[in-house]
Amino acid sequence: MRRFAFFLVAVATMAGLVTLISPAPGHADGQPAPPFVTEIPHGYRDWRWISSAHEEGNLHSLGAILGNDVAIDAYRSEKLPFPDGTIIAALHYRHVSSDENNRVFGQAQSFVPGAATNIQFMVKDSTKYAATGGWGFGHFGTDGKPGDAAFMKSCFPCHEKTKGSDLVFTRYAP
């Protein structure tokens, strides 16, 4: 019995050591995982609509802000801070005048999403992303590649300005 207990302790110790010395998944060089989101969350295009946003200036974009089920539940029950597992997606497109629609209207009044420009995410995981208010930020261009580390540093300082709403600007459109 005692030998068996010793065996168990030995196995547990080895398992602990293996956990300690193995690099984080996807980082064979042993570097810590980047402090932002590097993979596009699965299924985001099927999520529900929270709101839309149009930006002028250099961006000239039309955005659709979608949330996974955890995000939608939190918004609807006005739960703040957002719980772990919340993911908010911002799908950005060029904001273009629609010739086809305008012909019907008889004047230039219709604007629709043009080419996709990027997709941005905010993923709530208060342990993994503790350094950035519990949110992992993600930015993906049309090539599907994540934004680089320097670019990703800009997200948190600006979003932090809306602390009262847990770093999220978008309000739920009824």
Ligand code: HEC
């Ligand atoms: C200069 C300030 C600023 C910076 C920098 C910034 N954002 Fe935002 N972000 C906003 C504002 C304001 C909104 C709401 C208006 C809109 O959607 O256009 C927003 C909206 C969002 C949303 C929708 C959820 C929400 O908070 O409303 C996501 C997701 C998002 N940003 C991700 C990012 C990512 C990822 C980065 C970094 C690559 C980033 N943002 C950088 C200001 C900023």
